Amino acid sequence: MTKRYVLVHDENKCIGCQACNVACRSENNVPESVTRIQVRIEGPYGNFPHLHFKYNRVSCEQCENAPCVKVCPTGAAYVNDDGIVSINEKKCVGCLYCVAACPYKVRFINPETRVPDKCDFCKETRLARGEEPACVTVCPTQALVFGDANDMSSEVRKVLDTKPHYQQKVNLGTEPRVYRIPSRKGGIKA
Amino acid sequence: MNNIWGSMEQYDPVVWNWIIAVYLFMAGLSAGSMLVAIGLKWYKQSRGLPTEGLPVIKAAAVIGPVAICLGMALLVLDLTKPFEFYHILLNYNLTSVMAWGVIALLIYIPLVFVFAALVFEKQVLHYAPWLAGVLKVCRQVENTLNKLIFALGLGVGVYTGFLLSAMISYPILNTAVLPALFLASAMSVGSAGNILVATLFFSKKESDCIEQVHRIEYPVAFNEALCLVLLFVGLNFSGPAAQAATAAITTGTWASVFWIGVVGLGLVVPVLASTLAPKAWRHSKGFLITVSCSTILGVLALRHFVVYAGQSYIS
Ligand code: SF4
Numbered sequence: 001m002t003k004r005y006v007l008v009h010d011e012n013k014c015i016g017c018q019a020c021n022v023a024c025r026s027e028n029n030v031p032e033s034v035t036r037i038q039v040r041i042e043g044p045y046g047n048f049p050h051l052h053f054k055y056n057r058v059s060c061e062q063c064e065n066a067p068c069v070k071v072c073p074t075g076a077a078y079v080n081d082d083g084i085v086s087i088n089e090k091k092c093v094g095c096l097y098c099v100a101a102c103p104y105k106v107r108f109i110n111p112e113t114r115v116p117d118k119c120d121f122c123k124e125t126r127l128a129r130g131e132e133p134a135c136v137t138v139c140p141t142q143a144l145v146f147g148d149a150n151d152m153s154s155e156v157r158k159v160l161d162t163k164p165h166y167q168q169k170v171n172l173g174t175e176p177r178v179y180r181i182p183s184r185k186g187g188i189k190a
Numbered sequence: 191m192n193n194i195w196g197s198m199e200q201y202d203p204v205v206w207n208w209i210i211a212v213y214l215f216m217a218g219l220s221a222g223s224m225l226v227a228i229g230l231k232w233y234k235q236s237r238g239l240p241t242e243g244l245p246v247i248k249a250a251a252v253i254g255p256v257a258i259c260l261g262m263a264l265l266v267l268d269l270t271k272p273f274e275f276y277h278i279l280l281n282y283n284l285t286s287v288m289a290w291g292v293i294a295l296l297i298y299i300p301l302v303f304v305f306a307a308l309v310f311e312k313q314v315l316h317y318a319p320w321l322a323g324v325l326k327v328c329r330q331v332e333n334t335l336n337k338l339i340f341a342l343g344l345g346v347g348v349y350t351g352f353l354l355s356a357m358i359s360y361p362i363l364n365t366a367v368l369p370a371l372f373l374a375s376a377m378s379v380g381s382a383g384n385i386l387v388a389t390l391f392f393s394k395k396e397s398d399c400i401e402q403v404h405r406i407e408y409p410v411a412f413n414e415a416l417c418l419v420l421l422f423v424g425l426n427f428s429g430p431a432a433q434a435a436t437a438a439i440t441t442g443t444w445a446s447v448f449w450i451g452v453v454g455l456g457l458v459v460p461v462l463a464s465t466l467a468p469k470a471w472r473h474s475k476g477f478l479i480t481v482s483c484s485t486i487l488g489v490l491a492l493r494h495f496v497v498y499a500g501q502s503y504i505s
């Protein structure tokens with residue numbers, strides 16, 4: 001694996017506007033009833049009057065050690081050469097094992113294809129054309145940074161090297177490739 | 191609720207539903223009844239007693255194949271792409287417990303049919319005389335066959351537990367106790383199922399083999415109870431998320447299912463019935479039927495409890 005695509009979500013910059021959510025929907029033709037990304041507005045946290053909200057991005061974490069891939073009986077859930085956790089629709093039987101096993105609950109059955117669906121960093125469309133994922137491009141506050149973490153000169157590398165960050169549920173050993181910069185008010189909470 | 195980020199419906203942590211619970215029950219029933227029947231056969235043989243025509247073995251020969259086939263049918267119908275289920279027979283990802291289960295079942299299912307055909311040899315030959323040659327060959331390797339079925343039965347019983355315990359983010363499921371619990375309860379539902387079918391259809395008199403099946407019920411019930419205790423005590427010491435999951439047996443609908451179904455019907459009723467009931471009752475048909483039905487319902491409740499409560503608490 002020469003590339004290691006990662007995404008950083010800066011929870012200080014995020015305003016919970018859902019532009020990413022909407023852009024993803026139109027880019028990937030996600031049916032109305034389901035979603036690949038949500039930015040949940042959680043809270044308020046803190047003591048009055050110093051209240052704040054947390055912006056929690058919920059999307060596939062592209063786990064390096066992906067439970068969904070491990071449990072899939074047919075190998076329909078697999079890791080692509082670029083490290084992106086992908087789905088081979090032809091091999092899938094729709095047993096829902098991967099949906100149940102994903103600790104982040106980000107897999108869902110696409111009502112049109114009857115196959116599990118989730119964020120794939122727009123790999124077949126935008127990434128293939130050398131562009132960034134739709135959510136990253138559209139974010140009005142530049143809260144999202146995307147790139148190849150193996151490339152020492154990439155912006156994503158710089159951000160990860162200089163800013164404190166955390167990943168969700170690290171205790172499960174999934175090694176997510178979505179990193180989060182914690183809100184200065186919130187502190188680190190995985 | 192209307193959130194600005196959209197519907198939360200797809201994030202329901204309960205992904206596998208009652209169909210899976212019933213499948214797990216059926217697989218356990220089939221495996222358990224084969225284990226009990228073959229175990230009983232070996233026990234009898236080791237004492238030089240006859241094993242032909244024992245009602246419990248006949249019962250297992252019916253339950254073994256029927257239960258696993260019904261279970262498989264449910265499982266396939268529950269897939270989102272039921273007509274493409276053959277992919278699961280062509281591609282094997284060996285890190286997946288389910289793939290191992292497919293391999294085990296692929297050998298187990300035909301073998302239980304052979305077992306049944308040997309038990310009902312006369313009837314089979316009556317309707318299908320052309321099978322005589324095949325059955326003769328099977329009869330010659332019967333002992334090896336039984337050992338193989340026994341090993342695969344253990345495999346099937348245990349795999350149903352590993353299937354769930356591989357899901358790392360559910361504290362109730364992700365424990366090493368679960369496969370042991372499923373195997374123990376498979377044995378108890380297997381012996382209860384054998385007794386039920388034997389008394390209903392095959393026994394002409396009070397049969398001593400029912401007594402022997404009863405004898406394995408105590409250790410099995412004890413193991414089942416022990417596994418349940420270990421499961422919840424273990425959760426209590428495994429960090430906050432796991433500790434929160436112990437609420438599964440104290441609050442909500444699934445707590446009632448647990449105490450009334452799993453503990454009450456599955457453990458307390460059968461144990462009390464066979465210790466306290468007056469001697470005269472113990473071999474009456476009504477008594478055997480009631481007690482075995484109670485055990486069967488208890489195990490059915492256990493599978494539902496584990497599937498639903500297990501998935502409701504996520505760490
Ligand atoms: S977040 Fe879920 S779907 Fe994405 S790679 Fe990890 S386990 Fe798989």
Ligand code: SF4
Pocket residue numbers: 071072073074075076077087091092093094095096097098099116
């Ligand atoms: S639903 Fe499809 S991709 Fe998911 S585990 Fe089952 S076969 Fe694999």
